[in-house]
Amino acid sequence: MYESIELIEKLVNGIDIFNRLRQQEIQIGVTPKQEVYREDKVVLYHFQSQTENLFNIPILIVYALVNRPYIVDLQEGRSLVANLLNLGLDVYLIDWGYPNQDDRWLTIDKYINGYINNCVDVIRDRHNLEQINLLGICQGGTFSLCYSSLYPEKVKNLITMVTPVDFHINEGLLNVWSGSSLGKQALDVDLLVDTLGNIPGNFLNFVFVMLKPFQLGVKKYIDLLEIVEYEDKLLNFLRMEKWIFDSPDQAGETFRQFIKHFYQENKLIKGQIEIGNKRVDLGNIRIPILNIYAEEDHLVLPASSLALEKYVGSVDYTVRSFSVGHIGMYVSSKVQKDLPPTIANWLKARE
Secondary structure, rough: OOHHHHHHHHHHHHHHHHHOOOOOOOOOOOEEEEEEEEEEEEEEEEOOOEEEEEEEOOOOOOOOOOOOHHHHHHHOEEEEEHHHHOOOOEEEEEOOOOOOOHHHOOHHHHHHHHHHHHHHHHHHHHHHOOOOEEEEEEEHHHHHHHHHHHHHEEEEEEEEOOOOOOOOOOOOHHHHHHHHHHHHHHOOOOHHHHHHOOOOOOHHHHHHHHHHHHHHHHHHHHHHHHHOOOOOHHHHHHHHHHHHHHOOOOOOHHHHHHHHHHHOOOOHHHOOOEEEEOOOOHHHHOOOOOEEOOOOOOOOOHHHHHHHHHHHOOOOOEEEOOOOOOOOOHHHHHHHHHHHHHHHHHOOOOO
């Protein structure tokens, strides 16, 4: 009886807090930034630091096309961007925007040889540099590997974070769903894209939730009852929910190419990816690489990321791991104490 009364009191207090919170904006992406380049839906941002830049070479963050990149700047105290700035780095980020039906035919070639290359050139021109540093996250890390293979003269150091490399690690449910073992029999991506055009962000959200249906679809809302009367914790929950469900549609042709060539055919490690009539050869990457993975990642299994060492040509190759899941890499308070210094110290040694 007492527990029931206590639960009702929590819910009443939580409803009161929620009613007040929904009247205000749930702030996400708190670090001041300036737009320095725009092309189509893509925007290049330069973050404004309150400390002196201690590094000669700026770093460009390349995030995945799925979800929004402000997860790396979620809130004060849990912002990879802010923590890197505080350590003296000069930070840029590509925001891919929200593709619509006009963008259905955008290809991976356009994203890599077009948008990423143009953003890199803008930064090089702004700083009068031949090379910059890249930090590629998840799918953005895969794109950064392709870019570094095609443009090794423009990248000084490469950091990959929770980045898929070997897409045929069949223990991963995302890999299996995408067709790593059965190909078109698992997912007929041609039929999907030809029918829908762009792939709805809500469809992909459903897929990700179904990889862990209880934990991601039920348990987190049960656990919400434990924090619902605490405004700070409820705010943290709402920020994450806002990010999770802020899912852009995927340009149809890019989605088709990524699923077929990377997931189903595993062409990246086979050296068979062609972008803009040029072959992506991971062995052509001879620059220093820092490869960071999450030990409990269910989206990008550690083995998928760790495979990178076998295929790149770099002799300066470093691996670091953190005992969190895929999302924990961005928002875990403990990780945010250790990850930014790991990146900064590694880069400082290679200035």
